[in-house]
Amino acid sequence: MKNLYIFIAVLFIPWSFTLAKYDEFEDGDDIMEYDDNDFAEFEDVNEDAVTESPQRIITTEDDEEEATVELEGQDENQEDFDDTDTQEGDTESEPYDDEEFEGYEEKPDASHSKNKDPITIVNVPAHLQNSWESYYMEILMVTGLLAYIMNYIIGKNKNNRLAHAWFNTHRELLESNFALVGDDGTNKDATSTGKLNQENEHIYNLWCSGRVCCEGMLIQLKFLKRQDLLNVLARMMRPASDQVQIKVTMNDEDMDTYVFAVGTRKALVRLQKEMQDLSEFCSDKPKSGAKYGLPDSLAILSEMGEVTEGMMDAKMIHFLTHYADKIESVQFSDQFSGPKLMQEEGQITKLPETKKTLLFTFNVPGSGNTSPKDMESLLPLMSMVIYSIDKAKKFRLNREGKQKADKNRARVEENFLKLTHVQRQEAAQSRREEKKRAEKERIMNEEDPEKQRRLEEAALRREQKKLEKKQMKMKQIKVKAM
Amino acid sequence: RSPLHARYKPPATETNPALEDPTPDYMNLLGMVFSMCGLMLKLKWCAWIAVYCSFISFANSRSSEDTKQMMSSFMLSISAVVMSYLQNPQPMSPPW
Numbered sequence: 001m002k003n004l005y006i007f008i009a010v011l012f013i014p015w016s017f018t019l020a021k022y023d024e025f026e027d028g029d030d031i032m033e034y035d036d037n038d039f040a041e042f043e044d045v046n047e048d049a050v051t052e053s054p055q056r057i058i059t060t061e062d063d064e065e066e067a068t069v070e071l072e073g074q075d076e077n078q079e080d081f082d083d084t085d086t087q088e089g090d091t092e093s094e095p096y097d098d099e100e101f102e103g104y105e106e107k108p109d110a111s112h113s114k115n116k117d118p119i120t121i122v123n124v125p126a127h128l129q130n131s132w133e134s135y136y137m138e139i140l141m142v143t144g145l146l147a148y149i150m151n152y153i154i155g156k157n158k159n160n161r162l163a164h165a166w167f168n169t170h171r172e173l174l175e176s177n178f179a180l181v182g183d184d185g186t187n188k189d190a191t192s193t194g195k196l197n198q199e200n201e202h203i204y205n206l207w208c209s210g211r212v213c214c215e216g217m218l219i220q221l222k223f224l225k226r227q228d229l230l231n232v233l234a235r236m237m238r239p240a241s242d243q244v245q246i247k248v249t250m251n252d253e254d255m256d257t258y259v260f261a262v263g264t265r266k267a268l269v270r271l272q273k274e275m276q277d278l279s280e281f282c283s284d285k286p287k288s289g290a291k292y293g294l295p296d297s298l299a300i301l302s303e304m305g306e307v308t309e310g311m312m313d314a315k316m317i318h319f320l321t322h323y324a325d326k327i328e329s330v331q332f333s334d335q336f337s338g339p340k341l342m343q344e345e346g347q348i349t350k351l352p353e354t355k356k357t358l359l360f361t362f363n364v365p366g367s368g369n370t371s372p373k374d375m376e377s378l379l380p381l382m383s384m385v386i387y388s389i390d391k392a393k394k395f396r397l398n399r400e401g402k403q404k405a406d407k408n409r410a411r412v413e414e415n416f417l418k419l420t421h422v423q424r425q426e427a428a429q430s431r432r433e434e435k436k437r438a439e440k441e442r443i444m445n446e447e448d449p450e451k452q453r454r455l456e457e458a459a460l461r462r463e464q465k466k467l468e469k470k471q472m473k474m475k476q477i478k479v480k481a482m
Numbered sequence: 483r484s485p486l487h488a489r490y491k492p493p494a495t496e497t498n499p500a501l502e503d504p505t506p507d508y509m510n511l512l513g514m515v516f517s518m519c520g521l522m523l524k525l526k527w528c529a530w531i532a533v534y535c536s537f538i539s540f541a542n543s544r545s546s547e548d549t550k551q552m553m554s555s556f557m558l559s560i561s562a563v564v565m566s567y568l569q570n571p572q573p574m575s576p577p578w
Contacts, residue, residue: 137574141530145537152541200544228541 148229155226156201162242163204163221165372167196173382178217179210201227213254213393217385220245242364243328244378246385250356254393255334257405260311261301262289262320263329267361268301276352277335280412293317295324303408306401316391319384326381328361332392335409351416358392360385509539513555517562526566526574532559 132139171194174181182193197205202223209216222243225231259281261268268286272278278301286299292312294300298320302308311332320327336357362381366374397405417424439459446452513535520529536556543552 135573137576141533145533148534148537148541198545201541225542228538230538 151229151232152227155228155232158226159202159223161372162223162370162375163196163198166221166244166375166378167206169376169379170382173379173386174206174208177211177386178208181206181208183207183209196221201225211389213251214389215249215251217246217248220247239367241367242370244360244362244364244381246358246360246362248358248360248385248389250358250389250392252356255332255356256396257334257402257409258307258397259303259333259335260307261329261331261333262294262298262311263327263331263361264297265299267329268299271329271331272301274339275331276337276340277333277354278331279340281333281335281408289320294320297324298327304401304404306397306404310395310397311391313391315387316384319380319387323381323384326362326365326378328363329359330361330388331357331359332388333357333359351413358385358388360388503542506539506543509535509542510551510555513539513559517555517559520562520566524566524569526563526570529559529562529566530574532562535559 171181180192182195182197197207199205202225204221204223206219206221207216208219211217222245224235224240224242259277261271261278261282263271265286272282272286281303282301284301286301288294288296289298289300289312290296292300292308294317300308302311334356335354336359337352337354360381362378364370364374365377443452443455443459446455513532515532516528516535517532519525520527520532533556536552536559539555540552
């Protein structure tokens with residue numbers, strides 16, 4: 001039955017197509033008849049004109065031509081002569097001029113001078129003109145696409161070259177410091193691939209591990225999107241630069257509890273708003289680092305002054321001043337949990353997980369027009385990273401500092417608990433109700449009536465006990481209040 | 483500074499890749515919307531924009547994303563262009 005329906009449907013489609021074709025035929029017929037009447041006087045010319053006219057030539061037309069020999073106004077003849085087919089019409093009419101046009105020579109002229117109706121030149125539709133020029137918009141579009149593809153290839157290759165140049169300059173330093181350089185997480189064993197992991201056409205990752213104090217180090221080369229033409233054009237308005245982001249995850253025992261950041265003022269303001277830990281622990285605005293000899297472009301955000309004192313030793317200051325133009329931000333934090341999450345009502349019930357991390361963001365010099373040679377200038381920054389890892393391990397807060405830090409953390413936790421108090425209460429309430437419901441269900445499902453009764457009694461007793469406890473508590477509170 | 487302990491390798495990296503750079507997804511969606519518009523309403527410029535969108539989405543895509551979706555949106559936009567021209571072979575007229 002189904003097959004029959006499908007068959008009928010399939011038949012229906014070509015039938016409708018043929019119907020449509022007949023429609024075309026009819027239209028064609030009308031126009032052809034019109035033309036025939038006009039050319040009736042110039043019968044031979046008529047036939048040729050018919051053959052010249054576009055597309056819908058049907059053999060049945062020939063019969064109709066012979067049939068319709070009517071004298072039409074010569075104005076119309078003039079119009080048809082001015083058709084684009086006139087070119088052929090003109091050339092063809094010459095051999096026939098001799099006899100046929102004898103009597104008519106003056107008449108066409110006369111009628112032409114008498115002719116008050118304007119001669120309308122019919123515009124041949126563009127797609128019949130057979131010239132590529134009329135398709136210039138399409139050609140433009142295709143050219144645009146080709147330009148995009150070219151830019152994609154060029155941009156991709158440039159990013160690739162930059163990444164490999166970076167890796168080649170840094171490879172030695174990394175391999176001397178880390179046991180495992182380059183891993184993409186696909187192998188079961190931890191073997192060093194020694195290659196960058198390409199995440200995107202503009203982002204390259206490198207995971208290094210196997211050093212004394214840190215769990216691992218993730219380096220992300222975030223290049224500009226040179227492969228996307230739109231981005232390239234946008235960058236012409238607003239210059240930006242490639243970035244190298246380094247995230248070192250420290251072992252728990254190797255770093256003390258503090259939150260500290262240094263970087264350009266703009267970057268720090270943005271980080272303070274975005275990052276969970278910076279916003280909670282570093283309440284002040286970024287302070288100028290001039291006190292320690294840092295250039296004006298850099299500012300400091302820290303949990304407490306002691307941390308700044310400890311961090312800003314001679315070597316660090318040396319690094320920061322020398323490479324200030326390349327440093328975007330440096331963040332040491334033991335409560336790092338990433339950017340602030342968009343929190344919905346009633347969703348969070350516990351603090352986000354934190355990890356002890358050191359974050360570095362460097363700008364590649366050249367502001368977009370980097371060449372592979374610029375990568376060498378980033379090598380000292382990597383040494384700074386290594387130095388910071390060791391420093392973070394060695395740096396310990398003294399007793400006061402530790403107390404302050406612990407107080408801070410307790411405060412943050414308390415605030416959080418307060419915020420979520422209502423939600424946690426509701427969660428606990430719902431859990432209790434669930435339990436009761438489960439118990440009741442169990443009681444109902446018990447087949448044995450005896451057991452049922454016993455379970456009911458047990459539940460009742462438990463309820464009684466709870467009520468008694470509550471009453472006792474209330475009494476105690478009342479006594480205390482008194 | 484010789485390395486001592488070898489650790490495991492969890493470069494599972496991005497916890498929230500969706501947070502960063504939604505461009506390829508948006509472009510994919512836009513491309514499909516434009517190609518459907520171009521097909522239904524027989525607008526040539528819609529179909530061309532759809533082709534562009536699908537190219538941009540491809541250029542910005544992450545390597546972890548499967549290519550099937552990319553190819554399907556690309557094919558859809560190309561088919562929109564082809565169908566628009568089959569139905570109406572006239573060249574596009576500029577809006578000015």
